[in-house]
Amino acid sequence: MMLTAVFAGFVLAALAPWLTARLGGRVGWLFALLPAAIFVWLAGYIPAIAAGESFYYHYPWIPGLDINLTFLLDGLSLLFGLLISGIGTFIMIYAGKYLDGHQYQGRFFLFLLAFMASMLGLVLSSNLIALFVFWELTSITSYMLIGFNHEDEKSRKSAQQGLYVTVGGGLALMTGLVTLAMVGGSYELVELLGSSEVVQEHALYLPILLLILLGTFTKSAQVPFHFWLPNAMAAPTPVSAYLHSATMVKAGVYLMARLHPTLGGTDTWMIVLGLFGAATMFTGSLMAIRSSGLKSVLAYSTVMALGTLTMLLGVGTPTAIAAAVTFLLAHSLYKGALFMTAGNITHETGHKDFRDVGGLRREMPVSTLFGGLAALSLAGILPFFGFIGKELMFEAVLEANTIGTLITLLALASGIMTVAAAAIVGLRPWFGVRKPTKHTPHDPPLAQLLGPGVLASLGLLLGLLPFIAERSVLSAAALAIAGEPVELKLSLWHGFNLPLLMSAISLLVGLTIYWKWDTVRELLQARRFIDTLGAERGYDAIMRALVVVSEWQTRVLQNGHLRYYILTTVMTLFALLAYTILTRYPVWPGVDFSGIELQHLVIAVLIVLAALVAVSTHSRLGAVATLGAVGFGVALMYVMFSAPDVGITQVLVETLTVILLVLVLFRLPGFLDLTEHSTRLRDAIVAVLMGGVFTLLLLMAIDVQFFPSISEYFIEHSYPSAHGRNIVNVILVDFRTLDTLGEIFVLALAAVGVYAMIKLRAEDRKEGDRP
Amino acid sequence: MNFEMPNFALAMPEMFVLGMACLILLVDLFLNERSRVVTYLLSQATLVGAFILTLSLYTPVRELTFSGTFVLDPMASVLKMAVYAVVFVMFLYTRSYLQARQMFTGEFYTLALFGVLGMMVMISAHSFLTLYLGLELLSLSMYAMVALQRDNRVASEAAMKYFLLGAMASAMLLYGMSMLYGVTGSLDLGEISRAIDEGEIERMLLVFGLVFMLVGVAFKLGAVPFHMWVPDVYHGAPTAVTQFISTAPKIAAFALLIRLLVDGLGGLQSEWHDILVLLAILSISVGNIIAIAQTNIKRMLAYSGIAHAGFLILGVLSGTAEGYAAGMFYVIVYAVMGLAGFGMVLLMSRAGFEADSLEDYKGLNQRNPWFALMVLFIMFSMAGVPPFIGFWAKLAVLQAVVASGLIWLAVLAVIFSVIGAFYYLRVIKLMYFDAPADEARIEPGRELAAVFSGNALVILAMGLFPGALMAICIQAFAL
């Protein structure tokens, strides 16, 4: 059943283009059946999970790597599962209408359904690697969804940015997860959850934590990676509503919550999450009132919410966790509603900016109602569910010890600005002067109102009756995050206390800001430096720097000159050898010039002189002749030192070589003196160095005491076993036949190669002869 | 040691390929342009036959023959079968390309088969000599194949560079081998390993021999700083040849690495470990960074191959059976992805036009959404994004590295993979979000289109079910 639930989405996705082509926009209703069914199925688990149970499913996948498809259904995954399937249902219906008739609607549904299935898999997986696979799948599918309107230059850039940032973070996450599994001894979350002591005391705790946070921060758009999220808002509205409010961006938050029992509770955790979360919260709310686009205000307020959640997880007290789950649910409800409403406004009026719309309440009364309800929840006004979340959040930051004061101040500031943002979203389009619009607006059809309506109403309902949420999933979710039972005590009224005062202040100041919004916004926008603070500039700078470094490296390393390649190879070899000699075996070999007979010396000098002449001569014939001298000298050496066969072969080969050279060389032009003096000097130095190394190594080799060679065996058995008196020949044709056979093949192949080249050239000629 | 008859049966596949290659060489002489297809079919039949032979010889144990110079173990069987499969697919891919360029000749197929034979010998070598012979057989075939296209200035040049650098690398390898022979008195990998384990040998010389051999191997793998031939040759060679060079020989090079370092010099692990770390870091960093600046897709893939070689080395340097299995998994996966990567270039090319510029991929989605999706699979897989097979390869290697305690190395590798992701994703961006620069219809033959799609889908399917291949690789090192 579990597998079916997770993978049904992929199957349906594969069918989506075909179904859409058949059914058109109505297909949204059909697709909605799947998330609805999953929602109902998950809801069936509520009683058991609320009672503290959890469910574990195991399906083998890659046993060799200890990776299996395992699923864990507890409070936390249930909460996310319900949100994904619940909101997903409305998004499907909404998208069917919103993109009705769009040429790529089928493809859109393909990616949307695949995305939903990946997201479900992500929150339900118990195996870290399976979780990671789903994690990356959400990145890919969301990439396809973000880049959906690809005629738009901005859309393209943001799609690439979003993907690059999240895929990059994903790879870091992967390393973190692998390391975590190594330290914790398992890839299974169910086992890791109980091993927090082992993990936290391990020397690798900090790297693990940082790597994983790099992944979650990029995914959940935390400062300094927050820039990609608002840029991704170029996507069609259903995408923004689904991915960037309710689900994908919360994947990072989900993972942090999930790993809280294992990794959380340390000072590092608290400070990193607390500070980055608070900074993100503040930045998000500030940027929200600084922008004016319908979607960018909402996007930045989402950044604010993600920051808040991260911060709360960092604080980690029972209150903070209670606040986190409550805030999470509240945010998903109102943000989904608001995005869909914003989409409706654009759809109906053709405008995308809050400055261009106003006074729409008469034409779009139902939308006004739903949008208003959701905005009230966002602002955290009394009796809405958002209010409860906000109160708990203030309470939690007041309790936080280490960095309490700082984050309290930031929380208050962002609370104020959130109210202002809520007012912008909830009042601006509907009330005030009716501004002229491109199209005549109406309330959209049912498909586009159902989602905002249900979600916004739930915000009110749960605010009035908070125990429903608490008893069904929130307590269980808090239990899963904290690792121990947490009492939520959700209620609208906690009496007159500091959090209430903070709410009141934020409401008053926030409304004032809204009243003067145009001035405030222009003031903020005039502060250009804010744009430069974000990591987006860093991103651009890094990308530019990478290209520059890359081009520079290409010029240096890949210049196309063969001799530089040779030089590099030789120098590297030299460096490796020098390193080995210096670090490991600083010895000097002994040199022994005794026992040299005159004829040996003469031949040696002859070889050296001939080689030197071959190098320095300007005459081709001279070079060939001296080369021959080198070869015959070497052959003489072989003969003198008991290797007559080798010597004879060498003489034969040398003769052939000279003939070959004479034949070919004179078809080529004469010697050229191309290089400058300094280059030649450099090459000479390198060459002498290299020659010295070889001499040194050879001296060392000679120094070594001789081994009992298997040659003894050959010497002993040459005649008795193989009936041959020339031991070398016996080895070649008898003991080592296979090698010799191979040698023949190599030669034959060289011949084939030579033949192929010559033959092709001959054919060229023939063709060349023809006109 | 007795003069027992060598067990010829173990080398049946080698003998079969050799016989068939000679036969094809002969038969081809009597064929004209029209009947050349016989050569093609015979070559494919050779590979299929060798596959069946190798499969039927599969044993879970290690068997030596020919006086200990030839070994058949599970790793050898699996790698050989991978080689046949890769070359088989390569032949499928390249047929129409070769026909369109007057390269559909017997030479191409004979040289490729000799190359396959060389790889097989390398994979099954259990002595320095057999290793070296296999390597030369392979290398010579490749040099000649690069130079196969007449009148191609770039290819001739590339062949020459390749050859000269390759000969130098072979010389170094040979030199290292002879040093080791000088110290241990044997060319047999087993004997050498035993001699090292007994510990009565001058280690210093062993290490020097090792350094030389590593330089040679690194060259064959295309690891930095011995990588310079890779971009020039990949770029210069006809795409069909590039596809060959970039895939199957890597599998053989992996075998070379394992045979030399593990089977032969396993006792020197502490010594080669450092050098491999250096090679791996350099390859991953330089490969990934330089790839960014490339505008030619063949060069880009070349650098990507260099970075992948670094990852492969990462798997081996961990020095554990898991690491070797990870490396083996990586190299097979890389071969599959490399086939697809260059297959993509073949697909987009047409007579008189090589689609080797990144610009050619602009707006592919508008021109042909299906192929765009396939290329997307390939690029994601190469970048190491799940659920594609490239991800599992990276994961297995990183697991091995982390398990051997080198977290910093894993992190470094990941950082450069992130940088690497940039250029793969750029291809996707070009396909999906840019307007086409070239409106010509993409009309690959049905065969080519089917092979390409199949290849890309295999990348996805293996990514969804990597268990079987992984199990095979683990099995190969479970001895």
Add this chain to the structure above:
Amino acid sequence: MESLMAIVVGILYATALYMMLRRSIIKLVIGLILLSNAANLLIFTAGGMTPAAPPLVPEGMLQPEGLVADPLTQALILTAIVISFGVLAFAVVLIHRAYEVVKQDDMDMMKDTDR
């Protein structure tokens, strides 16, 4: 004796490398030839130099008398000489062909593969 040979080998390597670093294509070939001579001599020296005792089994005996030179090194060098000749022939043809196609024997002009 071996020490002297070590120096000779070193010089041969140095000259070979120097030639290989030149721009003229013919010098490259000369470098290759020197290199293969150097390598063979090196193996020979490393195997130990035994004067006047070729590895032959005299008539009427089952084993050679006394110490003989190491036959395995010699077999190895024999193989190496033949292979290096094959390789050299290959190289010469390849280079000649490259020259014919490119019409250039200055290696620095042969960098078409890099753009």
